[in-house]
Amino acid sequence: MPHERFQFSGSGGHKLAATLDLPDSEPAAYALFAHCFTCGKDVLAARRIADGLTRRGIAVLRFDFTGLGASEDEFANSTFSSNIADLVLAADHLRQTRKAPALLIGHSLGGAAILAAAARIPEAEAVVTIAAPSDPAHVTHLFADHVADIRAQGAVEVSLAGRPFPISRQFLDDIAEHNLTEQIANLRKALLVLHSPTDDIVGIDNATRIFVAAKHPKSFISLAGADHLLSERRDTGYVAEVIASWAQRYLESQPPGTAESPASRNVVVRETRRSKFQQTVTVGPHRLMADEPIPVGGDDTGPGPYDFLLAALGACTSMTLRLYAERKALPLDRVTVTLRHSKVHAADCAECETKTGTLDQIEREIAMEGTLDPEQRQKLIDIADKCPVHRTLTSEVRITTRTASR
16 A cells, blocks of 8 residues: 655644555545554554555554654654644644544553543544543553652652653653543544453453443443564454444445445555455445465455456345345345355257356355245245346446556
8 A cells, every 4th residue: 555754843832754545546534533642653552553544445653652662852842742743733734735634543541641632633523542541540550660750859750661751740740630531521533442351451440431421422342462562463463444334334435325326436456565366446435355275376455357347246136136036025034145256168058159278157056045835945046147237247348448548
């Protein structure tokens, strides 16, 4: 996926380093991501979640807070308030250069900062917290043995995740002033809380307090088995998938009733260049992945071309049977269509016109649940051959190809 790297001015006047992750096609929405305490924009969780969201059509802006990563100034000069102000400035930058973020995502202390900043980003429709504390002062447990020294000396260097960070009295005083519960209660945006019940850095009770304080619409998803930093790829992939699916309800790019007609919208397939065969497939607001199985040189990150072909026939078959059953008031409870594609020798097909070489064969098995009598079942089987995709596949098809003008 393409990336744009740039700088923008932070609340202290210094430059903050940022990355805008973009999907291959026009973004369905923009998201602003706030990383965890002492992490940077390139921490694995942030990168992988951003990558997962761009695959689903959502652009993601992530940046290094003051004194972290490639951003200017000293970490000792940063506070929870300055982080909030920088998030608002990041949203301002998106608004001026692209489009204001409709989705706000924060991980750990970044989740607390996102909750506090949300009211100052009016275009944001949805907020997501991942392993976030319900009170920013929660981070002091990471250096609890040094708090007295910090207050006495003004600043002390402490070890966090194996690296030294200067923590100031100003930081302690600042986080103590924030009443996040009140801000959550007045959020007035859709909220999704993601948290692992076994998080040993920020306990699950924090998620409970955030969820209870928030008003509807609100949702909670348990990240069972995940650690605080979401170090496993399967966890970040799951988080990205859940966020994209959940947010779609609140990030509709078209108002109700204005959706384009199925006959007029394009299907756009584009190489991702991340592997040999991987493609993005865009159909209106829907985004899918296509690939080839591992035995033929792909990474199996999505269905293959023939898988999509079979899926089209299967979906059309099931929908056609449903329409017919409803029109005739048949007791059809559920349809399941199983398909398989293969190549067969033409000589083995007695009813085929082609007698030499090989030809394509699609085997379709239809399971019908319900109290249907044999005659009704046979009629539905006959109707299956009348589905539009079936007719397309068994009729003469004309495909025209031209070079796209750039």
